[in-house]
Amino acid sequence: MSNTAADIEEARWRLVLARQEPEQAFVYAVRTTGIYCRPTCPSRRPLPANVSFFDTTVAARTAGYRPCLRCEPDRQGEAGHTSAEAAVIAACRAMRAHGGPLPAAQLRSITGLSQRGLSRAFAAVAGTSARAFGDAVRTGTARVLLRTGSPVTEAVFAAGFGSVRAFYDTAAPTLGMTPSSYARGAVGEHLSWTSVNTVVGTVLAVASARGLCAVRIGPHLPRLLDEVQTEFPAATFTPEHEALTDVASGLAALAAGHPAAAALPLDVRGSAFQARVWSALRRIPAGETRSYGEVAAEIGAPTAVRAVASACARNRLALVVPCHRVVRSDGTLGGFRWGLSVKQSLLDHEKREHNR
Ligand SMILES: [Zn+2]
Structure with a gap:
């Protein structure tokens, strides 16, 4: 039996008509409504001429469709x-x-x-x-x-x-957010913040419902707050010191070169490439450093040294994503978004803890 695209579509359409769970997952999307559904959705069957099929919900969304609210094709058991x-x-x-x-x-x-x-x-x-x-x-x-x-x-x-x-x-x-609006914080997105005094200065932590989305270091809290509000201009900011106590103490520990007591949930906002770089930074053990070239090699992009340096410079999550552990290949510090003395001090604390 041949398996042409038309055959597959026809088999899928039969499953949709029968509201039957398929062996191989797919969703069907309806041009006239812009919605995609599981084959088992109880909603009225559309005209076959308006239907297209997708192997994954991701593919349906990429094609511009929205998930059905009745059968919730993205909710998984x-x-x-x-x-x-x-x-x-x-x-x-x-x-x-x-x-x-x-x-x-x-x-x-x-x-x-x-x-x-x-x-x-x-x-x-x-x-x-x-x-x-x-x-x-x-x-x-x-x-x-x-x-x-x-x-x-x-x-x-x-x-x-x-x-x-x-x-x-x-x-x-x-x-209902696009990637760019998500990166900037959508209108009405609620972000909570707290601050903590650490050995390297004031640390401001900003969290969404998903986790930390910004951590900044600096001498003046009001300025740090200004900066994150510029970075997420559409979001609303609320101080939540009590709810973020663990986050604050975790960040203070990291600043002093200790591991954070609990894992800090992260809400990483950047490009896929930046995420790969930031993830590689998180694998550099405290007390050690890497060159930009070594990080580039680590993520399988050995020629992307400048792009790696730029991703380090755009790191939103100080301390948690330890961009301070990346130095020039000649061992000099290179740049640091939060100041070279802070970078040196973080490395000193980590080295001291590491050698104890
Ligand atoms: Zn549906």
């Missing part, structure tokens, strides 16, 4: 992952078990996605390809991916595969 995320996780897990890349046919049978569907899902969720992930597994650079129990975006971020893009593709459309 198991582990809270979307079908694209679940497919990527399954593929990653299989490649980790295998210790390297797997043939496309094997990935298709593991994920239930077509090759095209899987590469779209990988690009959207992980900001990379299955092949690149497999290679990273083989060279040992993907080992921190998919820590059990952590949300997929954080896990993907931890491995340096750009969860920011995943965030845009999964959460942002639900919030």
Whole structure:
């Protein structure tokens, strides 16, 4: 039996008419309403001429459709992952078990996605390809991916595969935000802040509902507040010192060269490339430094030294994303958004703690 695109569409349309759960996930989108649905959606069946099919909800959103409020195609049962995320996780897990890349046919049978569907899902969720992930597994650079129990975006971020893009593709459309408005803070977005005096000066922490979205260091709190309000001009800011006590003490610990007692949830806002750089910075142990070139090599972009330096300079999350651990290849400090004396002082504290 042939498997032409028309055959697949026809089989999918039959499932939609029967409101039947498919073996291989897909959604159908309706041109006239701009909505996409699960095949099992109880809503009225559209005219077939207005319907297109997508392997993943990510693909449907990318094509400009919105999720149906009745069947909630992005809400997933198991582990809270979307079908694209679940497919990527399954593929990653299989490649980790295998210790390297797997043939496309094997990935298709593991994920239930077509090759095209899987590469779209990988690009959207992980900001990379299955092949690149497999290679990273083989060279040992993907080992921190998919820590059990952590949300997929954080896990993907931890491995340096750009969860920011995943965030845009999964959460942002639900919030009705575009990536650029998300990066700046959408109108009415509520951000809470607190500040803490540390050994390197005042640290301002700003958090969204997802986690820390800005951490800044400086001598004057009002100026720091001004700066973040300029950076997120559409958001509203509320002091929440009590709710952010753990965040404040975690940041004070980091400033003094100690590890934070609890993991600080992050809401990373930047490009996929920046996210890869920032993720690599988080893997530099306290007490050590890397050159910009070494970070570029670490993220698999050895010629992108200037872009790495620029991503370091645009780091919004001081201390948590330790851009202070990146120095020039000749060992001199290079730049630091929050001042070279602060950078030197952070490195000194970390070295001292490390050598104890
Ligand atoms: Zn629906």
